[in-house]
Amino acid sequence: MYRFLLVLTISSTMGLQAWRTLFDNFSVNVVGLDGSHVGMIQSVREIPGFLALLVVFVMLIIKEHRISSLSIMTLGIGVAITGLFPSYFGLIGTTVIMSLGFHYYETTFQSLTLQYFDKKTSPIVFGQLRGIGAASNIAVCALIFILASCLSYTHIYLLIGGLILVVGTWSLTSNPTNRDLIPQRKRMILRSRYWLYYFLTFMAGARRQIFVAFAVFLLVKKFGFSVQEITVLFIINNVVNYFLSPLIGKAIVRFGERKVLSSEYFSLIFVFVAYALVETKLLVALLYILDHIFFNFSMAIRTFFQKIGNPSEIAPSMAVGFTINHIGAVVFPVMGGLLWMIDYRIPFIAGAILSLVSLVAVQFISGQVKRASEQGV
DSSP states (O other): OHHHHHHHHHHHHHHHHHHHHHHHHIIIIIIOOOHHHHHHHHHHHTHHHHTGGGHHHHTTTSOHHHHHHHHHHHHHHHHHTGGGOOSHHHHHHHHHHHHHHHHHHHHHHHHHHHHHSOTTTHHHHHHHHHHHHHHHHHHHHHHHHHHTTTSOHHHHHHHHHHHHHHHHHHHTTOOOOOTTSOOOOOSOOOOGGGHHHHHHHHHHHHHHHHHHHHHHHHHHHTTOOOHHHHHHHHHHHHHHHHHHHHHHHHHHHHHOHHHHHHHHHHHHHHHHHHHHHOOOHHHHHHHHHHHHHHHGGGHHHHHHHHHHSOGGGHHHHHHHHHHHHHHHHHHHHHHHHHHHHHOTHHHHHHHHHHHHHHHHHGGGHHHHHHHHHHTTO
């Protein structure tokens, strides 16, 4: 299972990274979009994530690891055809296809990792795969940097998307399953004792979308970053995360989820405020790298659930959690895009407020874990 998830995670992260690296320059320089358009597209991009709970019903007819393979194939198709439809509505359509594949893979990836690896191992596995994903992102960023000077956006999208489609097709021939695992309940599950997991997941989705939708857009729109400069920034960012992600996984095991998430949200308060105030290219680039580093701490939310959740409810709970995560993700980019038109600083101030609320909420983690332990979970 580790090798299976490794190959598909590399493909998933490469596909999303290629799409994100090219998207802002493609949307601004080729399609001619403004902040409200980008906000709408980013919101539409999260609709498949909002519908991730439907994967529970798909599991009734397709095995979970097969859903992972089909999701990677869908992601590859979405990336490949992006450059073929250089219009506002064309981008909306290709974005939905790409996002459907990415989000359904992420849902099954989280579920399979928590099912196949125990509470002491899963943070390490999450960290390792994030680190390897960062390394694969470096490769795709380097490839885009080289190809950007000689190929069009259309050809770059086709090349990278086609490679991902091939990998997804290959993975359909693999069967990494273990019949001794606890069977997963194939229905939607909502439990009051999981409230903190649901709340942290929702807040993480809202906060993350402010970063995803507007951080790079700020770099391109306000500071004039070129596609090559954005690519270099992504490469630096992924080099840092290649080394740090495995360490974050080890830190979760050593210090616990509460301390790790507290350090994330405390730091992000200052990062978002700085986004609203920064006036230099070098500093805003540094903020982007810091923001992305702290995003990796969110793996602690999933390992927190593993400590309080019923082992037979991992798959449906990850699906429901993914949907909850994307409630804010669907709404906030549209709201943020409209607020951007008033003042670009407003979405980032909102991100600082969300981080403060999350910082308060994570202080309840220890009590939740203690109660679950007393109940024999």
